[in-house]
Amino acid sequence: MTEGLLLPLLVLWPLAVGLGVYALPERASAALQVLGTVVMVGLVAGVLASPEPLRAALGGWAAPLGIGLHADRLAQAMLVLTLLVYAAVLLYAQAYFAHGSELARRFWPLAWMLWAGLNAGYLSADLFNLYVALELVGLAAVGLTALTGQSTALAAALRYLLAALLASNLFLLAVVLLYASTGSLALDSIGSHPAATGSATWAAKLALALALVALALKTALAPLHFWLPAAHGNAVTPVSALLSALVLKVSLLILLRLWLEFAPVLDLALLGLLLALLGLVASVWGSVLALTQRKIKMLIAYSSVAQVGYLFLPLAWLLPGGLGAALALEATVLHLLAHGLAKAAMFLAAGVLVLSAGRDDLASLRGAVAREPLAFAALTLAGVSLIGLPPSLGFAAKWQMMQAALLADQWPWLLWLLGGTLLSAAYVFRVLRLAFLPASEAFEARAPLPQRLSLCALALALLAAFGGFGAAAFSDWLAADALLGHWGGA
Amino acid sequence: MNDWLLPLTLASSLLAGLIIFFLPERSVGWRSALNLGAAVLKLACVAAMLWGTQKGISYELRLPFLPGHELLLRADPLGLLFVTLSAVLWLLTTVYAIGYLEHSPNRSRFFGFFSLCVTATVGIALSGNLLTFFLFYELLTLATYPLVVHRGTPQVLQAGARYLAYTLGGGVVLLAAIVWLQTLVGPVEFRSGGALVALEATAGVENWMLVGIFALFIAGLGVKAAIAPLHGWLPQAMVAPAPVSALLHAVAVVKAGAFGIVRVVYEVFGIEFAHSLGVLLPLAVVASVTIVFGSLRALTQDDLKRRLAYSTVSQVSYIVLGVALFGPAGTIGGLVHLVHQGIMKITLFFCAGNYAETLGVHRISQMAGIGQRMPWTTAAFTIGALGMIGVPPVAGFISKWYLGLGAIEAGLGWVLAVLLFSSLLNAAYFLPILRLAWFEAPPPSWPYEAHADHAAHAAHATHATHQSHPAHALPTVADVAAPPPRTGDAAPLLLLPTLCAAALALLAGLAAGVPLSPLDWVRFITATEYLP
Numbered sequence A: 001m002t003e004g005l006l007l008p009l010l011v012l013w014p015l016a017v018g019l020g021v022y023a024l025p026e027r028a029s030a031a032l033q034v035l036g037t038v039v040m041v042g043l044v045a046g047v048l049a050s051p052e053p054l055r056a057a058l059g060g061w062a063a064p065l066g067i068g069l070h071a072d073r074l075a076q077a078m079l080v081l082t083l084l085v086y087a088a089v090l091l092y093a094q095a096y097f098a099h100g101s102e103l104a105r106r107f108w109p110l111a112w113m114l115w116a117g118l119n120a121g122y123l124s125a126d127l128f129n130l131y132v133a134l135e136l137v138g139l140a141a142v143g144l145t146a147l148t149g150q151s152t153a154l155a156a157a158l159r160y161l162l163a164a165l166l167a168s169n170l171f172l173l174a175v176v177l178l179y180a181s182t183g184s185l186a187l188d189s190i191g192s193h194p195a196a197t198g199s200a201t202w203a204a205k206l207a208l209a210l211a212l213v214a215l216a217l218k219t220a221l222a223p224l225h226f227w228l229p230a231a232h233g234n235a236v237t238p239v240s241a242l243l244s245a246l247v248l249k250v251s252l253l254i255l256l257r258l259w260l261e262f263a264p265v266l267d268l269a270l271l272g273l274l275l276a277l278l279g280l281v282a283s284v285w286g287s288v289l290a291l292t293q294r295k296i297k298m299l300i301a302y303s304s305v306a307q308v309g310y311l312f313l314p315l316a317w318l319l320p321g322g323l324g325a326a327l328a329l330e331a332t333v334l335h336l337l338a339h340g341l342a343k344a345a346m347f348l349a350a351g352v353l354v355l356s357a358g359r360d361d362l363a364s365l366r367g368a369v370a371r372e373p374l375a376f377a378a379l380t381l382a383g384v385s386l387i388g389l390p391p392s393l394g395f396a397a398k399w400q401m402m403q404a405a406l407l408a409d410q411w412p413w414l415l416w417l418l419g420g421t422l423l424s425a426a427y428v429f430r431v432l433r434l435a436f437l438p439a440s441e442a443f444e445a446r447a448p449l450p451q452r453l454s455l456c457a458l459a460l461a462l463l464a465a466f467g468g469f470g471a472a473a474f475s476d477w478l479a480a481d482a483l484l485g486h487w488g489g490a
Numbered sequence B: 001m002n003d004w005l006l007p008l009t010l011a012s013s014l015l016a017g018l019i020i021f022f023l024p025e026r027s028v029g030w031r032s033a034l035n036l037g038a039a040v041l042k043l044a045c046v047a048a049m050l051w052g053t054q055k056g057i058s059y060e061l062r063l064p065f066l067p068g069h070e071l072l073l074r075a076d077p078l079g080l081l082f083v084t085l086s087a088v089l090w091l092l093t094t095v096y097a098i099g100y101l102e103h104s105p106n107r108s109r110f111f112g113f114f115s116l117c118v119t120a121t122v123g124i125a126l127s128g129n130l131l132t133f134f135l136f137y138e139l140l141t142l143a144t145y146p147l148v149v150h151r152g153t154p155q156v157l158q159a160g161a162r163y164l165a166y167t168l169g170g171g172v173v174l175l176a177a178i179v180w181l182q183t184l185v186g187p188v189e190f191r192s193g194g195a196l197v198a199l200e201a202t203a204g205v206e207n208w209m210l211v212g213i214f215a216l217f218i219a220g221l222g223v224k225a226a227i228a229p230l231h232g233w234l235p236q237a238m239v240a241p242a243p244v245s246a247l248l249h250a251v252a253v254v255k256a257g258a259f260g261i262v263r264v265v266y267e268v269f270g271i272e273f274a275h276s277l278g279v280l281l282p283l284a285v286v287a288s289v290t291i292v293f294g295s296l297r298a299l300t301q302d303d304l305k306r307r308l309a310y311s312t313v314s315q316v317s318y319i320v321l322g323v324a325l326f327g328p329a330g331t332i333g334g335l336v337h338l339v340h341q342g343i344m345k346i347t348l349f350f351c352a353g354n355y356a357e358t359l360g361v362h363r364i365s366q367m368a369g370i371g372q373r374m375p376w377t378t379a380a381f382t383i384g385a386l387g388m389i390g391v392p393p394v395a396g397f398i399s400k401w402y403l404g405l406g407a408i409e410a411g412l413g414w415v416l417a418v419l420l421f422s423s424l425l426n427a428a429y430f431l432p433i434l435r436l437a438w439f440e441a442p443p444p445s446w447p448y449e450a451h452a453d454h455a456a457h458a459a460h461a462t463h464a465t466h467q468s469h470p471a472h473a474l475p476t477v478a479d480v481a482a483p484p485p486r487t488g489d490a491a492p493l494l495l496l497p498t499l500c501a502a503a504l505a506l507l508a509g510l511a512a513g514v515p516l517s518p519l520d521w522v523r524f525i526t527a528t529e530y531l532p
Helices: A001-021 A026-049 A073-096 A102-124 A128-145 A151-182 A202-219 A228-234 A235-261 A269-292 A297-314 A326-357 A373-387 A393-409 A411-435 A451-478 B002-021 B026-055 B077-100 B105-127 B131-148 B154-186 B200-204 B205-225 B233-239 B241-253 B255-268 B271-277 B278-297 B303-324 B328-359 B375-389 B395-409 B413-437 B454-463 B494-510 B518-530
Strands: A057-058 A068-072 B058-062 B071-072
Touching: A001 A026, A001 A057, A001 A068, A001 A102, A026 A073, A026 A102, A073 A102, A073 A235, A073 A326, A073 A451, A102 A128, A102 A235, A128 A151, A128 A235, A151 A202, A151 A228, A202 A235, A202 A269, A228 A235, A228 A297, A235 A297, A235 A326, A235 B278, A269 A297, A269 A411, A297 A326, A297 A393, A297 A411, A297 B205, A297 B454, A326 A373, A326 A393, A326 A451, A373 A393, A373 A411, A373 A451, A393 A411, A393 A451, A393 B154, A411 B154, A451 B058, B002 B026, B002 B058, B002 B071, B002 B105, B026 B077, B026 B105, B071 B105, B071 B131, B077 B105, B077 B241, B077 B255, B077 B328, B077 B518, B105 B131, B105 B241, B131 B154, B131 B241, B131 B255, B154 B205, B154 B233, B154 B255, B205 B255, B205 B271, B205 B278, B233 B241, B233 B303, B241 B255, B241 B303, B241 B328, B255 B271, B255 B303, B255 B328, B271 B278, B271 B518, B278 B303, B278 B413, B303 B328, B303 B395, B303 B413, B328 B375, B328 B395, B328 B494, B328 B518, B375 B395, B375 B413, B375 B494, B395 B494
Parallel strands: none
Antiparallel strands: A057 A068, B058 B071
16 A cells, blocks of 8 residues: 555655745755655655556546556656756755845745656656646746746746747647547557547547647757747756756657557657657757857757757657667667756756856856866766767667667668767867866956865766666666557567 | 786776876875876786786676677787787876976876876777777777867867867767677677677678778778878877877877777678778778878978877878788788887887977977987987888887788788888988987077076966967977976986887887797787688
């Protein structure tokens, strides 16, 4: 019975902590957050320890009406990523915000609410819950973006809000359409429902199209990325890390789930190609714009636009009967984790440099690099993963993608992956070369920053840079073949 | 103990490097002790493995990595050849670098990356499969970039950007070759006589694919090996401090490329199989063109390090040429030149550094009579230069002798002509320097002595504020603070490694017939590659 509580608690506990943090005075709230994080570690460990993927039906109602939660391997991987990133970001934020700052008071409750929404997004087994989770994530994220109340942040938040609302409504429309035609909202059976497979597939197709657009908008796949750079680049640093590492990923995970569900019954080959091509455009466009940015956080934000592109590439081969489908799924998940860790590390490290220099344009950061060597080390290691050099997690993802492409006999994609490596290297080294420039005059000496800031970034960066060594074990654990099991022998 | 030798060989410099990063700038003693201790420890490990290999002990270490692909370290004869070379030369370069950078800023950063760089080189030597090789090959790129741009002037950063563009580009091409090959035939482990021959899966693969993969391999590795037209980064990178040039040209980068080509030809494709694919002749042509091209370009350079850089372009392709000559003599010539070129070229770059550091001499036209002022350095330079030309008994003669034999053995008479012509060119660009240095009268004053504002430069460098004086950007080399006014030859810490390297170059030639000389070891390797 305790096991049955694990999954609901993963959503409800962060929500409760968020409320507590909002209500309690500063000192008590800090203690509560430590407790909250420790409990989350326990909950996630409990989910991982379970021999069978856990399922839970809230309130005892089963599908099609109930609130079902399901922790498969995909969800478990995301839970762990989220836990790691949150642990680092919360620790970082404790040192980042000044004592008693108004910013911090607004940040903590929203961050915990976001955590609840993310976990709900990973775990939900039915479409309506997913919609609710997406709304929760969206609202918390928009709130976090607007945290500083400065005009640039507000403008970015407003644009983000509009994009998020549009996406949510499209997604809701898709959910309604599916419910009307199939009478079910359960994620794991909707694809096999007669209405989806039978003669009246138009409703299913339309619903899928709407949902894909909504999720692509939330994941910022070019050309729907217009809201991302300003929102991520102008947010407070801990927020930038959360948004890029996690918020972009939850919508992608949902997209992936829908894809896996519908791929066996609808012919998605062309759609996969289209999404992969958009991914290509995104990775080139994002990289080129990253090359032209003056501010370090904007550069990193545009890098997200580019990196998200790679997440859509494997959809070209993630088709039933396709050789390399399992590899493609594995590659997507690996890239998701790699980008999550590396990008969070990068934002956190960049935040340290910006604090140290007091300014955020690249040229002013020279010298800050020498004063914060650990932050710079984090930036370097995260960069290694972003470029995709061995032994990073990013390399493992790229390697699997290339193998999948070759197995599927689609070697032209290889050129993109290899060329993309060079583009990423070009913008990453725009940052790294700062270490070798003489200090600029604009740089003033300040009191040294707490080491903890750099260490949080470094911890995530180390995971990203050396995660490749765990790729073989991860692949066994993920068992992508089993995840595709319901595709049958197609 | 035996299980620990392999990881310890890598860890000795890796850990030293990581600790050095965090040492304060002032702790010269600790840093030097760590550097030298690691270098000596690594040398001891390598010696122990050489001894063990002779006794028939095999060293192997497997770690899980990517799905279906392991990380494999193995001390085989070919790897030991390269690892011995880099371990010995690293020790010399460490001593030299400690002397060279005595007063310059950012030494902890420099020596940290310096150690990482050697770790990568050792990893390349000891890699047992393609994936492991690639890992260290890319690490080498990353670790050398900070060394190249160490001084941080605009000119240096430009050279660094070029270096990165070339080497990362090469890395990407190499990755393409590795992925393509392994998707076709599965994981490839290096193996005497060629891995592909032993793999069943090769049977179903069409020849044009294998030829394409071979071409990608050569193109990817050829960037670091500076095969024309992929050599563009090398002459530019000579703006780096002298110990780094020594590292680039003799110990690590260029050698890694050449060594990779050796691995691919002999232990991935197999020399017999490569011969039957018909890829060796094109490789020989490319190498020959590079040999002549490099020598011709070297003729016209007045900057000493630039001339040496083009000489490297030419000399490294001797290795590639030897590899491409089908027959044991060619193999011996190519492999032994891997060692000989390293020793001789490091001697020459040490000398160039000594001239620049002691007297501020960067150009050949400034070298008149320098032999009278710095006789020891110039003697070392003479040995290196004569070796490059191929004058017996210096090591270079042995290489050229076997390469010539190999050309005859392979039935390629024109290669012999290339070798002779190139030796003439070698003589044409080295002998005038020797004449100038020994037989001309020295100028009334040397550049450093005339260089009144040098001390001011040094002050700027230490405070890292020379941004405000763009007009004062340093000339070419001299990553230095004010040198103590010296009257004699170079400082002892610079002179000692230079003389050691020169002695090694001489010894490798004189004692070529002795067991465990480079030539002896190379004969042993060659025997394994051609067995049926």
